[in-house]
Structure formats: C-alpha cells, structure tokens
Amino acid sequence: MSFTPTLCRPGCAACCVVVSISETIPGLGGPKPAGVRCPHLTPENLCELFGLPERPKVCSSYGATRELCGERNEEAWQRHTEWERLTTPD
Ligand code: SF4
Ligand code: SF4
Numbered sequence: 001m002s003f004t005p006t007l008c009r010p011g012c013a014a015c016c017v018v019v020s021i022s023e024t025i026p027g028l029g030g031p032k033p034a035g036v037r038c039p040h041l042t043p044e045n046l047c048e049l050f051g052l053p054e055r056p057k058v059c060s061s062y063g064a065t066r067e068l069c070g071e072r073n074e075e076a077w078q079r080h081t082e083w084e085r086l087t088t089p090d
Contacts, residue, residue: 003065012069013045014076015062019084023056034084 021032026049027039040048040055049055068083069076 001067003067006064006066006069008064008069009073009076011045012073012076013041014069014073014080016041016045016047016059018077018080020088021056021058023058025056026054034088 016038017036018034020034021038024030025032025038025040032038038047042048047055047059049059068079070079
C-alpha cells in the first residue's frame with residue numbers, strides 16, 4: 001500500500017493517542033500503548049516536544065498521509081484505530 005503525503009492538521013492528535021509507539025516516550029518510562037494519550041500533548045492537542053531533541057524519532061519521522069489522516073479529524077481517529085487493529089499481532 002502506498003501513502004500520499006498531506007498536511008497535518010494541528011490539534012487532531014489521533015496519531016498521538018490511538019496508535020502504540022514502540023520507542024520510549026520521555027516521562028512515560030517506556031513505549032506508549034495504543035489508546036493512551038501521550039503525556040506530551042498539550043490541552044490544545046499540540047506536541048510540547050515539537051522541534052526539541054527529546055522528541056522521539058518515530059514522531060519526528062511520522063508524516064501525515066491522505067489515506068490515514070483523511071480530510072477531517074474524525075476520519076483520522078477512525079482510520080488510525082483501524083490501522084492499529086490491523087497491525088497489532090494477535
Ligand atoms: S493523525 Fe494525521 S492529521 Fe492527525 S495529528 Fe497525526 S499526522 Fe496530523
Ligand atoms: S511526543 Fe509529541 S508527537 Fe510524539 S506522541 Fe507525544 S505528543 Fe505526539
């Protein structure tokens with residue numbers, strides 16, 4: 001499956017909550033489980049580590065795609081939920 005890059009919508013945050021992150025998240029002491037809100041999300045759903053060296057590499061390299069992010073935040077949450085389900089080993 002190929003993905004088409006698109007612009008991230010600040011404040012969406014689906015990828016910072018819905019999906020699991022295997023890299024250690026500062027302040028969390030380990031990986032982030034799926035469905036857990038990253039502790040570095042601000043009340044406005046922005047990343048407080050954006051641009052800082054502490055930001056996990058997987059986050060810096062993750063890009064918004066039309067297929068996973070859709071056109072609206074609701075679509076992003078639904079599609080990331082489905083993506084997480086499909087890529088989680090039994
Ligand atoms: S799910 Fe997509 S649009 Fe939403 S914050 Fe993540 S990259 Fe941006
Ligand atoms: S560190 Fe930032 S980009 Fe990564 S999951 Fe947390 S809030 Fe999202």
